[in-house]
């Protein structure tokens with residue numbers, strides 16, 4: 001079984017700041033990490049490796065620096081890493097990204113047939129959740145989104161059974177392979193790499209595939225040229241100017257009462273709901289006991 | 290419990306700060322099999338410095354570092370200010386065209402970037418660098434010789450002929466292995482620092498510089514509320530580094546938090562206009578080992594040596610640390626290479642050559658010179674506000690950090706000052722001060 005996990009290196013959004021004057025996003029000096037959602041995909045793939053002896057290849061389209069992310073994925077136990085990297089890929093939106101990645105996966109498939117492609121649910125910098133579905137369409141593979149668990153794989157029938165989080169419940173789906181799986185966050189926890197795996201990753205020669213290696217013929221489909229998305233403006237919501245107010249009162253208890261009175265006066269519905277809720281609690285069997 | 294990795298190394302370096310990087314680079318360049326282990330996410334992710342880089346120490350390791358290292362500004366002007374609590378200041382400024390001639394003597398750097406660059410040089414030289422991995426202890430054989438390290442990872446015991454401890458001021462590894470005591474509160478300064486983002490043009494205007502020129506402001510006086518300590522303000526390309534540090538014992542006594550102290554410095558009318566509008570990018574707190582010569586622990590033993598902050602190599606009087614870290618790292622590595630080449634074992638007796646080399650260098654000469662200063666200043670906190678004139682005249686010479694020992698430099702300054710000696714007068718405080726700094 002051959003599994004490809006698509007990962008992306010993203011700026012650690014927890015460390016991005018907004019410039020107070022220009023209101024623009026300051027990316028400078030922000031460390032790069034593996035898109036946190038992708039880690040769930042990678043861990044799930046590694047579990048299939050442990051269970052079925054699958055081979056796991058991580059793939060990313062990105063600049064040369066993304067090699068750091070590839071090495072990290074290798075340290076967790078991935079067998080191989082391919083960085084699809086070419087100047088002409090710069091400025092790609094989700095359409096162009098899925099085009100380039102699909103081409104590379106098809107290329108890889110020629111030498112080692114691919115059974116499952118994993119992606120994270122979405123990235124933290126784009127938040128579109130479009131690359132996974134885009135890959136499925138382009139690869140003509142089954143699409144399983146928001147997967148929270150892989151129940152099992154039958155190698156003989158080439159069937160995979162997964163749990164998918166849907167509105168109001170969990171669906172259990174069976175699908176043929178090859179398929180594309182986008183993993184939901186919180187579905188597992190990334191393992192702690194062993195020392196020998198750390199050594200292996202540090203020494204690993206990550207393959208760099210340019211557009212030729214990835215088998216891309218139509219360069220109008222990749223990079224900025226292949227990207228119909230236009231980012232008109234990036235801005236942070238302007239902070240609301242709300243005046244701080246001191247609640248007077250002799251004791252903390254008196255201050256609290258004054259605060260609650262004020263809140264209820266300003267939000268009568270909240271007060272009513274809360275009272276109703278408290279009322280129902282008082283009449284519950286537990287309260288009666 | 291933990292299994293040993295089958296691969297054995299000539300040397301393991303613990304920590305990827307300036308000391309560890311200098312050691313690992315020097316060893317790898319000489320062709321030794323080197324493993325370097327760093328607990329941070331990447332080298333520099335946890336490291337804090339003002340930060341002034343003194344060229345000479347790095348030049349001795351990577352002569353052409355200026356071609357590729359991420360340097361912020363070269364220093365053309367040094368200001369030494371004595372700030373009172375909240376109203377006024379006196380100070381001296383030195384600006385010299387000598388400092389404006391390449392190759393430059395000092396630069397401001399941002400450690401997170403600099404350490405990353407340095408680490409890349411280490412990797413390129415052939416060392417195996419493993420991050421996000423904490424060394425939890427040292428492996429010893431029955432005879433008590435250090436034979437490797439233990440890490441928190443599965444199969445994480447690794448063997449080596451010699452272990453270089455470059456794990457910084459807290460050096461838990463050294464402490465746990467009983468190689469050095471915990472650092473005493475009187476020997477450690479707690480320093481906090483912020484990076485404030487400001488447009489390049491604003492910095493150039495406010496500090497009267499252009500191009501890659503930069504300014505350093507070193508601050509002492511009653512701004513630290515009677516605690517022994519200093520503050521600083523350095524110019525980066527498009528940010529300012531501002532920080533303050535005081536001896537931990539004093540801070541405990543005065544129940545002052547470092548954050549409060551830094552706010553006080555930032556509010557001071559001498560500082561406020563310089564940093565106005567700066568957007569805070571980074572806030573960090575870190576210890577500095579300031580005990581000096583008298584607080585140095587045992588520096589080597591069977592199978593191990595200690596370098597940089599982990600051994601307390603900081604010249605607090607001159608605010609030098611990273612250059613001592615790099616120099617001790619380099620000298621330790623050179624000692625190891627020499628023993629390895631000669632086929633000699635890494636016994637304590639053989640590694641004593643490390644200490645002997647250090648004694649011969651500016652590192653030990655400078656630390657010895659100021660051996661009494663930390664305690665004297667601690668007992669006479671008012672001293673730090675004295676003799677600005679002397680500092681003024683000495684600064685140009687003394688601040689040119691180039692690996693020449695400070696005593697030689699001082700002879701030069703003394704000759705210059707001798708005619709004016711009557712101005713100084715001989716008072717008790719001055720005598721004490723002189724004794725500690727002679």
Ligand SMILES: Cc1cc2nc3c(=O)[nH]c(=O)nc-3n(C[C@H](O)[C@H](O)[C@H](O)COP(=O)(O)OP(=O)(O)OC[C@H]3O[C@@H](n4cnc5c(N)ncnc54)[C@H](O)[C@@H]3O)c2cc1C
Nearest residue numbers: 304306307308328338339341424456457597598610611614
């Ligand atoms: C606020 C401030 C300002 C300063 N300003 C200056 C200045 O302007 N100029 C100057 O020259 N010096 C300055 N110094 C001092 C200077 O920063 C230090 O002397 C220098 O960083 C020491 O280098 P080092 O490599 O010994 O230690 P560090 O830089 O502290 O590096 C130690 C490394 O070891 C790693 N480590 C620790 N424990 C473990 C473990 N168990 N396993 C694996 N890795 C571990 C740490 O993560 C760290 O990366 C300043 C210090 C401070 C705090």
